[in-house]
Amino acid sequence: MTGKLSESDKIDLLRIAREAIGSVVNDHLPEKLNLNTFSAELQANGSSFVTLSKSGKLRGCIGALEAYQPLVLDVQDHAIAAAQQDYRFPQVSSNEVEFLKIEISYLMPLQKLEYKDTDDLISKLRPGVDGVLIRDGSRRATFLPQVWGQISDSREFLSHLCIKMCASPDLWQKKHLEVFIYQVEEFSED
Numbered sequence: 001m002t003g004k005l006s007e008s009d010k011i012d013l014l015r016i017a018r019e020a021i022g023s024v025v026n027d028h029l030p031e032k033l034n035l036n037t038f039s040a041e042l043q044a045n046g047s048s049f050v051t052l053s054k055s056g057k058l059r060g061c062i063g064a065l066e067a068y069q070p071l072v073l074d075v076q077d078h079a080i081a082a083a084q085q086d087y088r089f090p091q092v093s094s095n096e097v098e099f100l101k102i103e104i105s106y107l108m109p110l111q112k113l114e115y116k117d118t119d120d121l122i123s124k125l126r127p128g129v130d131g132v133l134i135r136d137g138s139r140r141a142t143f144l145p146q147v148w149g150q151i152s153d154s155r156e157f158l159s160h161l162c163i164k165m166c167a168s169p170d171l172w173q174k175k176h177l178e179v180f181i182y183q184v185e186e187f188s189e190d
Contacts, residue, residue, distance in 0.1 A: 005106060009039050010187045016072060017050055017079035017102050024080050025094045038072050046071030049144060050078040051103040052092065059100060060086040065110060065133060065142060075104060103188035105144050110180040118173050122154045130181040134161050134172065141165035145184055
């Protein structure tokens with residue numbers, strides 16, 4: 001995974017996401033993709049998040065943190081899941097599709113963040129650059145780097161991650177959690 005998609009690759013992924021959503025909301029199977037028709041980067045295993053918004057508001061977001069299938073299939077699967085399986089929202093209806101904006105985040109590999117204490121952790125986070133994953137046993141939560149645009153304070157960011165993980169907001173201050181960071185290559189429809 002090089003982390004740099006061509007403009008053509010980005011256009012292909014956005015088209016595939018939109019077509020997949022259009023198919024499933026109309027009760028059709030998504031197109032079976034022939035991997036050989038895509039670039040080597042899209043054929044390689046890659047992980048993605050697909051975010052749907054409507055009128056500037058989140059409408060669905062699903063993804064994977066680790067690569068387990070070709071990137072082009074990952075985007076297709078997560079586009080469908082964002083439209084149909086995000087528990088926070090009802091399924092996208094066929095009359096909504098034309099009003100959706102699709103954003104794709106192509107994830108770089110997770111990197112474990114070693115830290116001594118909460119101050120050290122705060123000093124190592126890079127707002128606007130790093131996606132953050134926290135883990136406490138089997139519980140975990142992540143925010144993509146784009147979330148820094150809504151929660152710019154590192155302490156508040158970590159507190160919201162704890163809440164997302166169904167833990168108390170100050171868990172990150174009381175317990176040494178596993179923390180991972182990652183970067184994304186983000187692109188969306190105009």
